[in-house]
Every structure is written in structure tokens, then in C-alpha cells.
Amino acid sequence: MRVALKAYAALLLVQGALWSNPAHADWRDDIGTFRIGIVAEPGAGNTVPGLARLTDAYTKALGMKVEFVVARDYAVLIEAQANARIEYAIYSATAYATASQRCGCIEPLVAPVDFDGAIGIRSVLLTRDGKLPDLAAMESHRIAMAPSDSVGGSLLPLAALTAEGRKIADNAPFLVHAESAAAAETMLLDGKADGLFGWVTAAGDGQPEASGIQASGTRASGPQASGTQARLEAAGLSATALQVVWTSGLLRYGPHAVRSDLDPEAKRRLTVFLTNLKSMTPDIYDLLESKHSGGFAVVAPKDYEMAAAVVRLVSGSGPGQ
Template structure:
């Protein structure tokens, strides 16, 4: 895992090692990489068999080597399997292309990379200089709230399927908390599901061991302490994941390096 720098202490280390050793019927060791590039190198080189990734880190590793497979991925306490990027616009702009759209920082999956890769209007907006780059997703939201931009890319937690088509949580809840009435904005586009980052193995691992790991992870919600140690951010346990679940994230990484043109819209124009 990439966790707090190389050699950092891992909370619950003994419980984690015991759980995985029992599941696999063999001793295991837990190694801490200094960052995700180091984790990826170790996994691709075969120095480690199992790694815990963010979605972009797993996509980056998959692009470099078709030698990995997801085992399972976290589930949110709200039942979400990941995020969807959403385009939030003012009602007056919903039938026309927004003149200015705030996007998140270069490395933001939901507020920059996924929209640039999959929003149908991205190429035209990029060419016309209608994107307004920001340093944080919060800054993009603040620009929309202040009227500095006509639209921005936000995010919502999402189940595997949109269900009845309604979207909630995430940026929508943040707008409500800021006192914005639901009639004051519309969502005109949402991305495919951007799954939370997986626990993954090399695809040479025997299938029976993969299944043992899947049983461990999908059952971990029954052990609150172990669930917390393995995934304290989302808290809802794990669900089995497959390589195709990360295709939208892999495609989104293709947007890395897309520069904003020099004449990009600014809040003063």
C-alpha cells in the first residue's frame, strides 16, 4: 500500500496480516510504498502480489501492463460504488453551451479528467477557450456560486446504475448547504460510473486464491475493526470488481496533459 510514506506505521497491521494469512493459508507481509508510482513499479515488477490502489493509480498501472486484475473495490457507507462527474449549469444555460465552465485541478478525476475525456462538448469548449482551470474542486464551485462562471464540473456518489435517473449527494448537497435552491441549477450531463480504487493482484495469481481474497473482502463489513483498517474512507465494505469496471477511468487518463489554451475564459471576461 502507498500510505504516509515508506516505512510508515500501519494501523491495525497485526489484524490485517492475520486476516489475509488465514484467508490464503500462508504467511503474508505488508509493505508500505513511499507513493503510488513506487507501488506501481513494485507491482508490475512482481516484487509484490497484492496492492491497494486509487482508481487513477490502478488505471495508470493497467495502461502500462495488462498483468493486473481487480479483486474487489470499496463500497460507500451510502451504498455508492464510485463517483459520477456531473456538469452543473444555470437553467438559462441548459439549452445552450455554457460560455464559461470551471474545471478542477489537473489530477482531479471527476472534475477534470473524466469530463475532458467523455463530455460530448469537451473538444468544442477546449478549442473555444471556454474552460476555466482552477486549483481545487472547491474553487470551481465557489466560482459558480459567485456568478464568475456559467457552469462547473462537480461530482456525485453513485451506485452501479443510475436507477430512476435521480442524482444526489456530493456537489448537489454542497450547493444545497450553501443555500442554493434546486431550481437555480440543472445537471445536463453525467459520466459513466468512476469506480472507487480497487484492491488488485497480478493476473497470474491462482483463481482459488483470488476467490479467497474476494470472500475475505466482501465479508469484511461483518468485522468493523478490520473494515476500518482496510478502508476507513468509504466504510461500506467491498464488492467484487472486474477490469472493465475501470475502463472509464482508463479513458479519463487520456485527458492528462490536455492544456487549457492561452485564451481560456477568465472570471473577469
């Protein structure tokens, strides 16, 4: 009986090896070298600070050879992932949405969070001293906007309003595109505009807004204000004089995305590595993500619906969702 039990135990060990080890080896063997695409900062050429340390960290996380591919811009990065020349890419929100529209073959894993819990931005329509009573009154007032290529101050509000069924042309007579976001803010400060499209950092739906501002103009409890509101206050405008007439949906910070056909074990390893990176090895996190210091959180395609709406607006491919 004891011999039979030993034989059965040995058989289980052999079967376990057959079921687990080759499966783990196969996806690594199939890939060969795991390639990560990243866009260099403007003026940095094809160099990325700390690239050797980042490569080593990913190599240990995946247990295989890793290579970083530095692209000159997001268009190059998108084509590389769509054509399976890289398995993983670090995108802006709109670049990810463009890539998703391009091939439908990628999915987001994680996205960064700010130190105060903000996970993205929202566009806001601000007025002062109640000069603009509501959204419906826009056409009879002068509304300042940032330049037409500004995501938070122009593209996001137009895309979000379109998604709500309020399509507004970029050249509508009541909209005034200033030369810069600062110039648009000055128009509101100087009384040359009754409203202003700007942006605020924000937490997720159902969470306290990181912008810290409420429709009444009073400051909400929660993270410190950031964005257009903070600049207006710094310029001398009282917080009680500001009112939020309208707020857009959330434009999430850009994700780290992988090809959808990547092995689930690789996705799992990457997700565990990235979501623990800030607490386990903060120096490596800072190399990978220098703009948002709160760590990485898991994301899903639905988190980028507003980014997709912006891309559709720019490409003219249809109404926003």
C-alpha cells in the same frame, strides 16, 4: 465383495489426497510469502495503522505467510506489482488503470462501496436557473472548472467528453480553471459562470443515483446527496435552481488488485475474505478501508474503463473509449 469395496474406498481417498492437497500446497509453496502492497497516508512514513492485525487476518484467509509492503506512492506500488515483487495491491481508480496500462498483468478483485450504496463518482455539468441550455451551448458561455489536476472536477469530465467524441481542450477559452473546487463553486454562486463541472457520488448503471439529483433539478429518491451539489446547497443555492446539463460515465472507487497469474484458489480465498469482511469482522474492515464504509463488492476490468480514459487523457496516448 466387502473387502473389494473397502479397497476401492481407500483408493478414492488416496486419489483425493493426491488431487487436492498437493494442488493447494503448490501455489503457497511457489509464492513462499504473499506480499501485499499499500500506499501509506501522506505524512505517515512507512507505517499503516493496525498493520499487525491486518497481516494476521490475511494470513488466516490464505493459510500462508503474509507480509505488507508499504510504498511511498502509487508509482512505486505499480512497478512492484508489474515486476512481480508483490502479488496484491490496493489502488486508487486511476492508479489501477495506470498499472493495467503498464503491464496488462493485473486484475481487480473487489472495490469498496459507500454506506449509501454509492460505488464511485460521476462528473456533472451543472447550471443554475437554466442559464446553460445544453452541452452544445458551452462554447458561448462561461464554464467554471476545478484546477486541472482535479480528477472529478477537471480530468474526468474532459476524459468522458472525449470518450463521447466531444474532445475539449483543457485551455479552451470558455473554460475557466479556478484556484480550487470551492472557488469554482463560488463562481456559479456569484453569477460569474453560467455552468460548473463538478462531481457527485453515484450508484452503478441502472441503479438510483447516489447524488440524488435529476436533470430537472428536483431531488430523486435514494441515498443522500454528496459532492458538488451538496456543497452548493449548503452554501444557500436552492436545489430547484440547479439543473444537470450532462453526466459522465462512472469512475469506480479504486480496487484491490492481484497479478493475473495468481493461482485461482488464492483469488477465490481473497474474494470470499474481502466480500465478507464488513459483516464478519467490521473492525478489520475499518482498518483496511477507512473512507468507504459499505463493504467490498466484486469488480471486473470493464468497471475501470472510465479510469482508463482518464489515464489516456493525461498520458496523451489516445482517445477515450
